[in-house]
Amino acid sequence: MSQEYPSALFERAVSEFSKLPGIGRKTATRLVLHILRQQQGEVDNFADAMTRLKREVKYCKHCHGISDTDVCPICANPARDHSIICVVENIRDILAVENTMQFKGVYHVLGGVISPMDGISPGDLQIESLVTRVAAGDVKEVILALSPTMEGDTTNFYIFRKLSGCDVKLSVIARGISVGDELEYTDEVTLGRSIVNRTPFTGKTF
């Protein structure tokens, strides 16, 4: 690192920002200079938001998503369909599914996917608690909404085995060509699967 900062405080702030994913030293410097231009109150507010988030945020005791209370607003909402559970890898995926406005059930956050390469085994994930939720009854369907990767598939299969004794419908989000994609550039596996899993055409798009 050839860059020498004339201030250790500045250097430290840049280093801290550089630790964030996708933020290099140049971007970190720009962000820190922006912080320097703010009022003290704004900077304190920013710092307080981070420490309080980490210190006070809770994880919903039902779905393990983040929440300010013991039960998250989605699990606490009587208008949601509690008989359908959408299994996702992390909190970000809840936001992604919520954004589609196509799902009115509840979630279950695994906290990752089975990945022996990364040392993540089923015991590290919230799979047992999913089985407990399903075994408690009242759940009609479990939708597996993990990323279509080797690890996602492995996790899907593991959950499939774990729930095999339960009277519940198990489904997986459709894998096919993305909306807006060119057919000729779609990979063969995806295109092949989209043909095998073709759906009845009702004349409607959404």
Added chain:
Amino acid sequence: MSQEYPSALFERAVSEFSKLPGIGRKTATRLVLHILRQQQGEVDNFADAMTRLKREVKYCKHCHGISDTDVCPICANPARDHSIICVVENIRDILAVENTMQFKGVYHVLGGVISPMDGISPGDLQIESLVTRVAAGDVKEVILALSPTMEGDTTNFYIFRKLSGCDVKLSVIARGISVGDELEYTDEVTLGRSIVNRTPFTGKTF
């Protein structure tokens, strides 16, 4: 905004990150989820670095660059040539020039450039203190290293007029860098060469 966060603490942290330049809500969400995965100590350290930076950082009484002490390490360094002052717009530009390893003098941070459109007049900048530094003697050369924009040229010309009575050589960094570009994004070789090939400033822009 269709995205609803299941936690007000989370929402607040995302909002705070979104205020930073070049960071949208999607990136902010990713950064906050990263923060959530950190240890409490790491998050506290991050927050502390920001508040302490803002609270404790000083501005060098000679060059107005940031510093932990009353005089910055560059101005306090006897190995630097104090008879050559490089005039820059902001702290970031000091870092950019330092990175070229082509300059061994000292700096003077204006804190901006003259820009009537943004309501920045000469009185808002550290121009008087530059004149005082030069008038105090011992300064042989002032290198104007502002961005080659309309505002930079205006400021160059204003300083040229202000220093016209002083016995000092006035130069401007070579226009090897393309007009309209920002100084901080210029590659080091070009920026370094522009310092080596600085030309006498005659009060004319081209």
